[in-house]
Amino acid sequence: MKKLADGRVEATIAVLPGDGVGPEVIGEAVRVLKAVAAARGHLFQFDEALVGGVAIDETGSPLPSGTLAACRRADAVLLGAVGGPKWGPSAPVRPEEGLLALRRELGVYANLRPVSVHPALVDASPLKPELITGVDMLVVRELTGGIYFGAKRREGDRAFDDCSYSVEEVARVVRVAARMARGRRGHLTSVDKANVLETSRLWREVTQRIVSEEFPDIHLEHQLVDSCAMLLVRRPKDFDVIVTENLFGDILTDEAAVLTGSIGMLPSASLGSGPLGLYEPIHGSAPDIAGRGIANPCGTILSAAMLLRHSLGLEAEAALVEAAVAIAVGDGIRTPDLGGTASTRELGERIVCEIAAA
Numbered sequence: 001m002k003k004l005a006d007g008r009v010e011a012t013i014a015v016l017p018g019d020g021v022g023p024e025v026i027g028e029a030v031r032v033l034k035a036v037a038a039a040r041g042h043l044f045q046f047d048e049a050l051v052g053g054v055a056i057d058e059t060g061s062p063l064p065s066g067t068l069a070a071c072r073r074a075d076a077v078l079l080g081a082v083g084g085p086k087w088g089p090s091a092p093v094r095p096e097e098g099l100l101a102l103r104r105e106l107g108v109y110a111n112l113r114p115v116s117v118h119p120a121l122v123d124a125s126p127l128k129p130e131l132i133t134g135v136d137m138l139v140v141r142e143l144t145g146g147i148y149f150g151a152k153r154r155e156g157d158r159a160f161d162d163c164s165y166s167v168e169e170v171a172r173v174v175r176v177a178a179r180m181a182r183g184r185r186g187h188l189t190s191v192d193k194a195n196v197l198e199t200s201r202l203w204r205e206v207t208q209r210i211v212s213e214e215f216p217d218i219h220l221e222h223q224l225v226d227s228c229a230m231l232l233v234r235r236p237k238d239f240d241v242i243v244t245e246n247l248f249g250d251i252l253t254d255e256a257a258v259l260t261g262s263i264g265m266l267p268s269a270s271l272g273s274g275p276l277g278l279y280e281p282i283h284g285s286a287p288d289i290a291g292r293g294i295a296n297p298c299g300t301i302l303s304a305a306m307l308l309r310h311s312l313g314l315e316a317e318a319a320l321v322e323a324a325v326a327i328a329v330g331d332g333i334r335t336p337d338l339g340g341t342a343s344t345r346e347l348g349e350r351i352v353c354e355i356a357a358a
């Protein structure tokens, strides 16, 4: 990335549309990034590459070496979604392996998932309006360790998945979460299962030490994952920043996503120790609606906003995109998942127009 003297930015963005609705929602997010570049004079170059099922079909690998090289060359990676019935659980190679490998290879260990409810979408939530109005939380999920990356094996009629965490793996993600809490309401909830699991006991010890030594201004509370799952629906407004390990984070973030009414609204950013980040909506490839042009592009467009903020340092541009999404959805331009009739393109187009007019 190059920052010019007048504040404009030159950056290369690797674009990985993937499978199912991935190309549809990515198309709108790229149009939004181009609109931002045109409005503010930035120079973004887009480098498209294969990932997931389409990559398996074309190259035999869900993460071809050319794709990984394109991601490493780039300043940020924008991904749609991978997977689909064509490459089901019994397939010899699965699209999801490409995504796990990409996260590991890029070293993006902290997955940030903001969850907030747009005032106009309160009625789309399965929870009562008084519970949901004003929800604004950030879940920070550890992304490259734990049971998903442990050794897997079968012995006779028994199956094993190893789960391990090192002190450093916990410390680095807790630091990211504590920094985020510092920039928000200063409240951090660490979620574990320390009454049963040894990895969770280590998680709790390290979290307690890091926060008390390095972030004494942050209010830290520990929560067991089962009670956290309950509190997320009982009093979601109480949460500010949640930090948790990979498996618990996977489950809790899907639960938190439902609060907002549609999984199609939610973005994510996966960050490592450098500026390179991986940005993707939290939803999957939605094979049930793929190809129909009705997928909600907001989760991907809001992921592009996170890309502008976290990898390119363009905070004002990120806020511009977020405001444009809020205006479009607030004006009733909604895809069917939000109770509307707009197409993916119509919602994307309205967001682009808001950016151009700002």
Ligand SMILES: NC(=O)c1ccc[n+]([C@@H]2O[C@H](COP(=O)([O-])OP(=O)(O)OC[C@H]3O[C@@H](n4cnc5c(N)ncnc54)[C@H](O)[C@@H]3O)[C@@H](O)[C@H]2O)c1
Pocket: 021, 025, 080, 081, 082, 083, 084, 085, 096, 099, 263, 264, 280, 282, 283, 284, 285, 286, 287, 288, 289, 294, 295, 296, 297, 299, 337
């Ligand atoms: N990060 C990823 O790429 C990722 C994440 C989750 C699942 N997957 C894969 O995606 C495939 C489908 O998984 P799934 O059905 O469990 O989850 P999914 O998120 O794809 O779909 C769940 C439900 O949400 C709806 N939905 C999802 N995104 C939407 C959008 N943008 N707009 C409107 N509605 C939307 C779908 O239509 C579906 O009814 C599987 O192969 C799975 O492995 C990939």
